[in-house]
Amino acid sequence: MKRILYLYLLPLALMFGCNMEKDIEILLPEHEPQLVVECYLEQGKRLQATVFETSSYFDAPTPPLVPDAEVYITFRGKRIKLKYEPTTSASGKRFITHTSTTRMYGTPGEVFGIEVIDGKGRKVTGFTTILPKVPITKVEWKFNEKDKAYVLTSFQDDANATNFYRYMTHRGKFDKGSSRDFAATDELNNGKTTSYGSAYDYVEGDTLTLTLYHIEKQYYDFLQSTDDAKNANGNPFAQPAKVKSSVQGGIGIFTNLVYDRDTVYISK
Amino acid sequence: MPFSFSRYLFLLFFVLSASIGFAQQYRVSGLVKSAAANEPLIGATVAVPQLRQGTSTNATGFYSLTLPPGTYDLQTTYIGYLTTTQTITVTNADQTIDITLQPTENQLNEVVVVANSLQQKLTENRMSVEQLSTREAKLLPALFGEVDLIKTLQLKPGVQSGGEGSSGLYVRGGGPDQNLVLLDDAVIYNPSHLFGFFSVFNPEAVRDVELYKGGFPAQFGGRLSSVLDVRMNEGNNEQLRTSGGIGLISSRLSIDGPVVKDKLTFLVAGRRTYVDSFTRVINKLNEDKKDYNPIPDYYFYDFNARLNYKPTPKDELTLSGYYGRDFFVFKDSGFQFSFDWGNKTGVINWRHNYSSRLFSNTSLSATAYEYRIKNEIDVFSFNLRSDVKDLTLKTDYEWLLDDKHTIKFGASGTNHAFTVGRLNFSSDDNSLNFGAGNNYSASEFGAYLSDDYKINALLSLNYGLRVSGFNNKGKTYSALEPRAAASYNLTENTTLKASYASMMQYIHLVTNSGASLPTDIWFPSTQRVKPQRSQQVAAGVSKLFGQGKYLITNEVYYKWMHRQIDFRDGANLFVNDSLENEFLFGKGESYGNELYLEKIKGRTTGWIGYTLSWTYRQFDEINEGRRFPTRYDRRHDVSVVLLHQLNDRLSLTGAFVYGTGNAFSLPVARFAFQDVERKEPTVIPIYSDRNSFRLDATHRLDLGVVWKLKPKHGEADLTFSAYNAYNRRNPYFVYFDELKDEQDEKTIGFQAKQVSLFPVIPSVTYNFKF
Incomplete structure (x- = not known):
């Protein structure tokens, strides 16, 4: 049987044993850099934003800073200028270029604006509407015979609005990348109790942090489109996808982060 | 008006x-x-x-x-x-x-x-037609030794594959969804197995194939770009015959013969791959290894059957059917994922000769294509299903009016039923239960009248008119589709030809893959989604020379395509109750020149084809409204096919292909997306013009040897083939890789990478017949 198997697998081994990938040179057209803005507003937290530029694909990997960019956040008739002061966030994971001592306090339905201008005359604008928090109502898990558990996080969707969510899980230390992250709409379960789950990914003793973001449509579109753009690079069947920014005049996202978070210890 | x-x-x-x-x-x-x-x-x-x-x-x-x-x-x-x-x-x-x-x-x-038949090919007024017999296809070297009629047709001018190894057909700038694929008059909606690498046509069951690239006769309608008319073997009326082949990845068997001599014959044929048998053994051998990931099961099979009954010398009844299925299954503890898809058809056909001048052919056919995805995790299940089902009644009449006129007329009516993105997500305890999806029902009809008119010994004309219509939820579309073809014998061995055809397509393939995938779904024309239309003109000259050994044909064509379909960036095509809102509408054009030289006599035979072509699409919402080339826009396409008979037992075959690289899109820039806290930053590509880059040219030489054996009973041969004999790494796609430092995982640069699919692949197939 084994001999037949080897005979059969010979051409397949030849096929898969060969290195079918190679480095090539691609000449890209000239690229005119655009402003890239990333700004998330969170209740009670300082106003901060990151402003970079786009790069031609084969340029140095470090994102180009824009020191002469000026960032303004507008709300309740005020226009707060954020100071250019490159630093990293408390976790050390995120790079921030502009900050303010002003803290954000908003109520659901309230609109905040952003305006970014630089010395080249480029201008980026955007708006975000504060959303209400959607609480996690239940977290449960179940083991299989291999002692692996899946986890289910439930919440109640509001039937009177079209809602968008982002669900993230972190295992162990919270500063590590998420083990599960997706964005979804309530299109198929409007007004129902909704559960987001996992595969049998967890074992007894795992500590899980579960975060349910209630997000704006523009944030959902941005997340989906950036995923599509990433997936199109390397997928021979995908069409190229254009990033759907929530800002005008450049690329990026300006939104508010409203979430409920729960930490659970997986036990039998 | x-x-x-x-x-x-x-x-x-x-x-x-x-x-x-x-x-x-x-x-x-x-x-x-x-x-x-x-x-x-x-x-x-x-x-x-x-x-x-x-x-x-x-x-x-x-x-x-x-x-x-x-x-x-x-x-x-x-x-x-x-x-x-x-x-x-x-x-x-x-x-x-x-x-x-x-x-x-x-x-x-x-x-x-x-x-x-080249003399007939020279003089008939049909043009832009490729014919192929299974016997012809069986001689040529094939990928994994799997004889594939569609891949052999890709060697003809004006016909392209979607990519290396693909069995998709791109005819004169049309997409794979614009081909009308018929098996004994039944529509085949997805003519491929194994994600497009093999066609559904078992060579043991198929007798011959005709591919119309233009100049479509009036009896055909419903697709824009081509008609692939596949005919099954009828069954031997003299004796019981068995034929088959044992290949590298599949085996096939066909049995046919008389049930009642001169009255009733039958044919049954089947084919199955057996990669799964070996992967199961591998999984079994490794099941105790802790970190071993089992190889998913994959296999396909298909089954053809046909009964021919001749109750009177003037009547013939035929019952034929096809059933094919692909399975992809992955199981683990508490988890099962299965994905299966396939076509099934059934046709009852009645041919009747009213007299020596009037014939009819009436058929009732049913066809269905569906895919199903099932995902079960413990008490939760996720099911997704789409399908299209047709029931068609068709009748064609041929009336030999006199020595100058052959009149053809007929009509057809089809009831379509579509299930689009039927989703169900549930749990055993019913704590989760929601679904989505739409059902559509539509009807399509066509009627035609045409005349094959031999004006004199030099000039003949085929002209006709097809009227077609479509109804979906009270919205009705109708159209006139005039057709014409003319042939003029300039000299005894030189013929000029020209044709015009207008075609309508009322159902559409929902895909944004650029290739034919099993999850692609069909969608009817609706109030918002209007039918596609094309018009094609073609002109050509054919010359027979070398005492009838060679026929050289040159054809030019131009095709306009209206209301072409694409989809919005990031469109959700799987589960979307408002799928119509994702459609984009545009136009297209394709034009080119096809040169075809056939050598027909002597020990060495074969053909050389060369196509020079351009294919474009234009949509307001894609590429900022600018015209862009399609992926399969191929400026130069060359194929050389040679068959040489060394002696009675040994034959050599070879096929060389060359094609301009496919057009494709690449990101020209990027930006860093840091995301929220506790997310790793990622690089987001920025794309510019659609399909503005070109892959390297594709070329390949396939070689084959057919060695006739001398078995005690019947006939047998061993067919050896080497696909991609000089091991050319043809580009399948290109992507940009992110290079990371091995120590700290930080990004240190970016590199363009080219991925190829197939190196040299030797194979051997044992064929037998008794």
């Missing part, structure tokens, strides 16, 4: 009646049959060289010529059969002459005989 179908019909009848004339000539007619199987041969050529007059047998194997009194040679040719010539004398009466053809003894000779 109001719709006026009656005006067109009147005009057509007027032209018909005005051109009909009568002369003192007598009819010679009869059946052309196979001596081996005693079955009628469809499409055989019956000609009188002295008068430069000829015809082809119809769907019942019947031919009819109208000749003046005299003595003539009646020459009959057919693919895979020896040419016969018999002397006939036409007196002052009609006469019936049945003709029996002997099959050639080996496959290579059969291919040589193909060339005998």
Whole structure:
């Protein structure tokens, strides 16, 4: 049987044993850099934003800073200028270029604006509407015979609005990348109790942090489109996808982060 | 101007009646049959060289010529059969002459005989048609040794594959969804297995294939770009036959023969891959290894069956069917993912000869294509399903009016039922239960009338009109589709041809993959989604030379495509109750020149094809409204196919292909997306113009050896083949890789990478027949 198997697998081994990938040179057209803005507003937290530029694909990997960019956040008739002061966030994971001592306090339905201008005359604008928090109502898990558990996080969707969510899980230390992250709409379960789950990914003793973001449509579109753009690079069947920014005049996202978070210890 | 179908019909009848004339000539007619199987041969050529007059047998194997009194040679040719010539004398009466053809003894000779039809190919007024027999395809080297009729057709000019190894057909700038694929008159919605790498046509069950690239006869409608008409074997009327092959990844078997001689014959054929048998063994051997990831099961099979019943000499009833399925299954503890898809068809067909001048062919066919995805995790299940089901009644009439006119008319009606993105997500305890999806029901009809008019010995004309319509939820579309083709014999060996065809397509493939995938779904025209339309003009010249050994044909074509379909960036095509909102509408054009040289006699035969072409699409919402080339826009496409018979037992075959690289999109820039806290930053590509880059050119040489064995019973051969003999790494796609430092995982740069699919792949297939 084994001999037949080897005979059969010979051409397949030849096929898969060969290195079918190679480095090539691609000449890209000239690229005119655009402003890239990333700004998330969170209740009670300082106003901060990151402003970079786009790069031609084969340029140095470090994102180009824009020191002469000026960032303004507008709300309740005020226009707060954020100071250019490159630093990293408390976790050390995120790079921030502009900050303010002003803290954000908003109520659901309230609109905040952003305006970014630089010395080249480029201008980026955007708006975000504060959303209400959607609480996690239940977290449960179940083991299989291999002692692996899946986890289910439930919440109640509001039937009177079209809602968008982002669900993230972190295992162990919270500063590590998420083990599960997706964005979804309530299109198929409007007004129902909704559960987001996992595969049998967890074992007894795992500590899980579960975060349910209630997000704006523009944030959902941005997340989906950036995923599509990433997936199109390397997928021979995908069409190229254009990033759907929530800002005008450049690329990026300006939104508010409203979430409920729960930490659970997986036990039998 | 109001719709006026009656005006067109009147005009057509007027032209018909005005051109009909009568002369003192007598009819010679009869059946052309196979001596081996005693079955009628469809499409055989019956000609009188002295008068430069000829015809082809119809769907019942019947031919009819109208000749003046005299003595003539009646020459009959057919693919895979020896040419016969018999002397006939036409007196002052009609006469019936049945003709029996002997099959050639080996496959290579059969291919040589193909060339005998070149005289007919030269003089007939059809153009832009490629014909292929299974016997021809079996000789050529094939990927994994799997003979594939569609891949052999890709070697013809004007026909391209979607990518290396793909069985998709891109005909004169059309997409794979714009091909009308018929198996014994039943539509096949997804003609491929294994994600497009193999076609659904088992070579043991298929007799021959005709591909119309343009100049479409009026009886065909429903797709824009091509008609692939596949005919199954009828079943041997003389003796029980068994044939088959054992290959690298699949085996096939066919049994056919008489049940009641001269009355009832049958054919059954099946094929199955067995990669899964080996991967299961591998999984079993490794099941105790802790970190071993089991290889998913994958296999496909298909099954063909056909019954032919001739209750009277004037009637023939046929029952034929196809069932094929692909399975992809992955199981682990508490988890099961399965994905299966396939086509099924069933056709009842009745052919009737009312007289030696009037024939009919009526069929009732049912066809279905579906895919199902099932995902079960413990108590939760996720199911996604889409399908399309058709029920079609069709009737075609052929009326040999006189020696100048052959009138064809008919009608068809189809009921379509679509299930689009039917999703169900549930749990055993019913704590989760939601679903989505839509059902659509639509009807499509067509009626046509055409005249094959031999104006004189030099000039012939085929003109006709098809009227088609579609109804979905009260929204009705209708259209007139005029067709015309003309042929003029400039000299004895040189013919000029031209054609025009207008085509409508009322159902659409929902795909944004650029390739044909099993999850692609069909969607009907609706109030918002209007039918697609194309118009094509073509002109060509054919010349027979080298004492009839060679035929060279050059055709130019131009095709306009209206209301072409694409989808918004990031469109959700799987689960979307508002799928219509994702459609984008645009236009397209395709034009080019096809050069085709065939050599037909001698020990070395084959063909050379060269296509120069351009294909574009334009949508307001794509590429900022600018025109862009399609992925399969191929400026130069060359194929060279050679078959050489060394001796009675050994034959060598080779096929070389060259094509300009596919157009594709690449990101030109990028930005860093840091995301929220506790997320790793990622690089987001920024794309510019659609399909503005070109892959490197593709070229490949496939070699084959057919070695006839001498078994005690029947016939057998070993077919060796080497796909991509000089191991060319043809580009399949290109992507930009992020290079990371091995120590700290930080990004240190970016590199373009090219991925290829197939290196040199040797294979051997054992074929037998007894």
